[in-house]
Amino acid sequence: MGTGISFTKAWFRVEARDHLDRGNAHLGLHGKLRIYLESQGESIESYPISYLVTAPMFLGYAFNPVSFWYLYSNEMRLKAMVLEVNNTFDERRMYFLKGTSDPEAKCSAVQEAAAANKTEIKPPELSNTGNFTDAWVKDFHVSPFNSRKGSYALSAHDPFFLSQGLPRLINNIITLSSSKDHRKLVARVFSTGPAIEPSEMSLWSKLQFIASWWWVGFVTFPRIVREAAKLFFRRKLHVWYRPEVLKDSIGRTETPREKTIEDCFRNFLRKRVEQSNMQVPLKYIAAGVDSKREEIFYPKAIATVPEKFTPDGLQFKVLTPLFYSSVVRFAHISEFIYSEELRHDDKQRTFWTSDPQKLLKLLGEKQIPDSNRGNPQSSKWISRAQWTVLRLLCRSPQRRAPKEVLQSPESLDDSAYHDIRSFRLSALDHFVLSSCEHLQAEEYRIAVTTLLLSDYVAFGIPELIDGFDWCLRLLSCYIFVDCVVDWVRTLFSPCIFTIVSGTLVSCNLMHIWWLVKSVL
Numbered sequence: 001m002g003t004g005i006s007f008t009k010a011w012f013r014v015e016a017r018d019h020l021d022r023g024n025a026h027l028g029l030h031g032k033l034r035i036y037l038e039s040q041g042e043s044i045e046s047y048p049i050s051y052l053v054t055a056p057m058f059l060g061y062a063f064n065p066v067s068f069w070y071l072y073s074n075e076m077r078l079k080a081m082v083l084e085v086n087n088t089f090d091e092r093r094m095y096f097l098k099g100t101s102d103p104e105a106k107c108s109a110v111q112e113a114a115a116a117n118k119t120e121i122k123p124p125e126l127s128n129t130g131n132f133t134d135a136w137v138k139d140f141h142v143s144p145f146n147s148r149k150g151s152y153a154l155s156a157h158d159p160f161f162l163s164q165g166l167p168r169l170i171n172n173i174i175t176l177s178s179s180k181d182h183r184k185l186v187a188r189v190f191s192t193g194p195a196i197e198p199s200e201m202s203l204w205s206k207l208q209f210i211a212s213w214w215w216v217g218f219v220t221f222p223r224i225v226r227e228a229a230k231l232f233f234r235r236k237l238h239v240w241y242r243p244e245v246l247k248d249s250i251g252r253t254e255t256p257r258e259k260t261i262e263d264c265f266r267n268f269l270r271k272r273v274e275q276s277n278m279q280v281p282l283k284y285i286a287a288g289v290d291s292k293r294e295e296i297f298y299p300k301a302i303a304t305v306p307e308k309f310t311p312d313g314l315q316f317k318v319l320t321p322l323f324y325s326s327v328v329r330f331a332h333i334s335e336f337i338y339s340e341e342l343r344h345d346d347k348q349r350t351f352w353t354s355d356p357q358k359l360l361k362l363l364g365e366k367q368i369p370d371s372n373r374g375n376p377q378s379s380k381w382i383s384r385a386q387w388t389v390l391r392l393l394c395r396s397p398q399r400r401a402p403k404e405v406l407q408s409p410e411s412l413d414d415s416a417y418h419d420i421r422s423f424r425l426s427a428l429d430h431f432v433l434s435s436c437e438h439l440q441a442e443e444y445r446i447a448v449t450t451l452l453l454s455d456y457v458a459f460g461i462p463e464l465i466d467g468f469d470w471c472l473r474l475l476s477c478y479i480f481v482d483c484v485v486d487w488v489r490t491l492f493s494p495c496i497f498t499i500v501s502g503t504l505v506s507c508n509l510m511h512i513w514w515l516v517k518s519v520l
Contacts, residue, residue: 011210012056019054019067019084020094022250023293033069036082040096047071047079051159053170053189054084055217063220066189068156068172078132078158085140088224090252091245093140097154100133130161138176140249144228145237148347149179168195243347244320251320254288257447257462261324262286264444266295268431269316273297276362280313288321314362315354323350328448329455331426334364363427386445387433391425393452 017025020032027035029052034044054067069082083095138150157171169191176185201209231237245251254262266284273282278299285294296313318324330336340349341356353359425433432444450462458464 011214012058014052014054014056018057018062018064019052021293022253022288033082036094037096042080042096046073048074049076053159055220058214058217062217065220065224066174068170068189070159072160076160078161081132081134081154081156083154085142087140087142088221089141089242091141092250093245093248094250095136095152097132097134097136100135130158132156132158139246141240141242141245144239144242145231146176146184147179147240148243150184151177151179151181153177244322244349246346247317247319247352249319251287251318251322254321254324257451258288258321258324260440260443260447261328262288262321264432264436264440265324265327265428267436268428270295270297271431271435272362273299275300277301278314278358278362282314282316282362285315285317287318287323313354314358315352316359317352318350319352320350325451326350328426328428328451333427334360337363386449387425387429390429390445390449390452393449393456 014029015025016027016029016032019029020036024032024035030044030050033050037044037047049072051070051072052067053070055062055064064084064086066086067084069084070078071080071082073079078099080096080098083097085093085095133153133155135151135153138152139148141148153175155173157169159168159170171190172188174187175183176187178184196209198206232239266286269282269284274297276299279301281299281302282297283294284297327333327336330339337351337356337360340351341360429448432441436444450465454460454462454465458468
């Protein structure tokens with residue numbers, strides 16, 4: 001296995017950052033596989049030889065619905081496989097499979113495929129010793145036309161198993177079954193010809209290969225959309241809305257605003273743990289970030305820092321970056337944590353914790369003010385006005401806790417519900433204002449203000465506000481150019497005063513809009 005070094009001059013590339021867990025691309029494929037196997041209670045020494053079957057990146061773009069990792073022993077015996085599944089929402093799930101040893105277990109996916117569709121899928125007869133089979137429960141949302149329930153069955157041919165003169169071919173068949181054990185879908189990944197060794201190809205062969213395969217990766221997603229449109233408009237299939245990922249899956253990549261909030265939240269959580277009276281450390285696992293995904297925070301009560309994180313410590317894992325854009329909408333962080341824990345359905349949960357009570361106690365504690373630091377800009381009138389706008393936007397209903405957090409839905413109807421608490425800056429806002437550098441505090445304030453403002457005027461979609469900003473800039477430039485042209489044409493006309501006044505106003509439109517944005 002390679003080290004994951006990126007060869008920028010290659011047409012087709014396989015990079016470590018596109019596989020397994022997010023981040024740690026500098027470790028290469030081998031290092032990331034080692035970390036993943038350790039998370040599954042395995043050791044990479046048990047699988048010294050590994051091969052990855054995936055679609056390579058072309059011109060910086062790659063989309064892999066599924067990648068196959070083959071894990072071998074020193075004797076080149078296929079002992080395990082890792083299926084790396086990606087959906088169109090930038091989410092990922094890895095399944096570690098050790099194969100079924102019971103011949104009476106679920107029937108082979110090859111037989112299932114042949115029974116389900118005899119005309120389209122006719123896999124060749126394979127030797128049992130060269131076949132890797134396994135079955136597992138589905139817990140990852142892949143298609144909007146299937147729920148997260150059901151099970152998968154895999155039948156994979158070992159490409160390095162030689163029997164009866166067969167060539168080294170890839171032949172993997174995945175069968176999706178419903179929760180009632182009804183076959184719903186059969187997918188097959190197989191070789192259409194013998195393997196190609198790039199070092200032995202001539203220049204003409206390489207050009208032919210590039211011309212034949214460069215477009216495949218770019219049309220994968222459009223093909224998925226086309227088939228989904230057929231199922232929705234022609235077949236009228238039921239659509240399952242996307243749930244948030246579970247604990248063992250990987251959420252989507254964060255947006256720039258969520259990344260800004262995550263940096264501040266990480267520092268806030270670290271400060272809370274250091275000031276707390278907890279007797280155990282906290283392991284924080286971020287979502288969607290490419291660096292410093294995991295970090296352990298130690299409270300002051302622990303005199304000796306242990307070498308490794310112990311199981312009795314508090315674990316806090318953010319499942320999706322949606323957590324960061326949701327927590328800032330609440331006036332009290334502990335209230336958001338409590339509302340999430342009240343959810344009986346895992347479809348909308350944004351985080352997981354090993355001990356909800358400890359986490360609530362930690363985030364509900366009164367923060368000890370930091371007298372050594374302070375934001376010098378917080379005393380300026382413009383800064384006070386900006387944070388006042390943020391506080392006023394906190395009155396948005398999305399910022400408050402759900403109704404069921406404060407009371408039983410049966411005890412009071414919507415017309416009688418009213419939160420009498422004052423909407424001050426949250427503990428996270430106070431921390432950013434008092435403890436973060438001015439530039440970081442400004443980035444946080446702008447990100448949160450945009451999110452809260454979008455709840456009022458953009459249906460909760462901050463990208464619409466960004467689009468309005470750019471449209472207003474372009475409109476200001478157009479008005480300015482138009483006024484300049486009119487000024488040049490009528491330089492000596494009687495309306496010179498009107499033209500000059502209009503030009504000056506148009507020149508300052510960008511400055512006026514900047515002033516409005518600075519207050520917001």
